[in-house]
Amino acid sequence: MAANRRPTLADVAREVGVSAKTVSRVLNEDGPASARTREQVLAAVARLGFQPNLMARNIRVGGPDTTVGLVIPDLGNPFFGAVARGIEDTVGVRGLTLLMGSSADDPDRERALTDKFLARRISILMVVPSVGASHAHLKSHRDAGLPVVFLDRPGAGLTADSVVSTNRTGAHDGVAHLVAHGHRRIAFVGDLPTRLYTRRERLAGYREALREAGLPDDPALITNAHDQHGASAATARLLERADPPTALFAGNNIAALGIVTELARSRRKDVAVVAFDDVPLAEALEPALTVVAQNPEEIGRAAAATALARLDGDRSRARTVTVPTRLISRGSGEQRLAARHGA
């Protein structure tokens, strides 16, 4: 009940009547120990509730901890959960444990988290860079042998390995799908802030597809939304225009949720939609949602594989792994123009 001091190795040793080193030997299965001593030590450990102080151990041993540190921007977005799962599956077989924390896409919090990880001497650092964050301070660590990998977006101020989706060609393919089905006014509903790497790339892909089709790039059709509600509002505004779009391209999964929700609310089935990144229940919608699916598990696995190779001594130049997206046509991209309200 009282807040007692945690027992130490010495406490256990005293209890049994042996030296600290002997207890250490038993616990780490280092050196020999008589069966009797081992038993007594184990019993005392259990009795006192002794828990070795990993910090004290690591400070002496010197080597890095067996932890992989991951910084993600949003705990609620299942995309990053899937990435984390991919990482865990891959590093787990090497006995490494994944620990993660959220930056909330704030550079200061990202910095605080990475510093915390670094001070703990983690084995691998993985970061989904926040908008506006610099990573120059990681240079010395990487040079000292710490594998650093950027996920989903490239880092800034540091040349390091990174793993990203084919954002530009994926967006291009999604928009081209809409073009192929006769749409000429296609809106882009994307993230804030506009400096976000993935948004830039996807917007570039969108514009490429329009250009290839000889379609004008109407700035009025490019909107920003920082969350699901914002995407719904943006969708409503677009459709209220005198010259509304006939198709919508969602720049990310959250925007997709907002668009789909708003279309359902206003009972508009005549608007075509293609979304970047898959969402749960996409196939249960009417029409089912056509998406440019990312492969988050693979992004995680690729990042982990790269980092493990570095840990094994790979000193080659920093590389960028690109994980392909895949257009999954489920129907919503093929809504006929003829079906439009009042048209």
Next chain:
Amino acid sequence: MAANRRPTLADVAREVGVSAKTVSRVLNEDGPASARTREQVLAAVARLGFQPNLMARNIRVGGPDTTVGLVIPDLGNPFFGAVARGIEDTVGVRGLTLLMGSSADDPDRERALTDKFLARRISILMVVPSVGASHAHLKSHRDAGLPVVFLDRPGAGLTADSVVSTNRTGAHDGVAHLVAHGHRRIAFVGDLPTRLYTRRERLAGYREALREAGLPDDPALITNAHDQHGASAATARLLERADPPTALFAGNNIAALGIVTELARSRRKDVAVVAFDDVPLAEALEPALTVVAQNPEEIGRAAAATALARLDGDRSRARTVTVPTRLISRGSGEQRLAARHGA
């Protein structure tokens, strides 16, 4: 480029020509330091890329680390992401950082993770208990003053604070909603393993509602599914029966995804559905999905508040906080029996 030894406080001190303690003072803004010394130290720190070894610091200072450790069973389930967000929001204002890892619902991995957290002397431990895990080993830590909170499910072998949803009454209310709309054959599609606390409670609520309505408890209508695909398959099997249910109750969000996907695939709009736990796009479905919504952020916030109170010296008896669920009627629970295929 080479894997050099990381610089230490002593290295910085030597570089500047002062004592280690002086560098320590500058870095921790402890005691005084002349402007000139401070500058030189800071410059050397930057030049050498010195990063204080938090472990060495903590071992000396003795106090707990400023970390909250959280163990969740599934990185991909957005429910736990939302819980984590609630925790982070609350502990963040106290300067604590949330770090989390996944047990994959495996007791051994849960134990390994908690041991890792404990060995790091975290300030607060939060666990979503895995099925079959025992938590007796946490007793000495809790007695030594470490706040331990179980989330979503109670722990085993240790009386500690816990925060759970009103699983039983929530399930009862969801099923009662179906009963009120005339359904007499209502199936339960739930988790494996059947020992899972939330499943047991929700199943009990389901049975209570049936009993109150004077309906028989047909074991053939209670199915198990361990993932979305399994829930789809279970749904298909139920509907192929000679005496199929007219309504389905989903025991969790994953089961809900499976049910809804299968109903969409087979174009069955005549089956009523109520799900425990909300899912994205629930309102965009046709019919929109009626759910017994949990409040994961609130679960996280309540857990964090409880733990912080313990940290502040609250030594009262362990308590269980119950976070209410809320029936959100969107339509799918009101599907008319009369609309059934071939009926």
Next chain:
DNA sequence: ATGAAAGCGCTAACAT
């Protein structure tokens, strides 16, 4: 098979 002493990187306590 076991122990004693030194030291990992850092800071508390006491100098100066």
Next chain:
DNA sequence: ATGTTAGCGCTTTCAT
């Protein structure tokens, strides 16, 4: 304003 000594809890090295 700065330095010295001791020591956190553990492991290494070298004895025994």
